[in-house]
Amino acid sequence: MAFREDAVRARADGLAAARAGHPVTRCPRFTDPRLTAAWVRGYDAAVRPAP
Numbered sequence: 001m002a003f004r005e006d007a008v009r010a011r012a013d014g015l016a017a018a019r020a021g022h023p024v025t026r027c028p029r030f031t032d033p034r035l036t037a038a039w040v041r042g043y044d045a046a047v048r049p050a051p
Contacts, residue, residue: 007038014042 010030017026017039024043030036 003032003034006032006035010035010038011042011045014039014044015046016042018043018046 014027018024024040027036027039027043030039
């Protein structure tokens with residue numbers, strides 16, 4: 001699978017985790033720090049209010 005697909009999936013997983021009420025510490029351990037960043041960006045998008 002290409003990185004771009006993995007990053008989109010990681011962001012969607014982070015968004016889903018935040019909406020489910022899971023703590024940010026539940027972030028899975030990715031082998032690529034860019035995937036971790038994508039997961040956190042997804043989580044943050046659900047937690048922060050829109051401007």
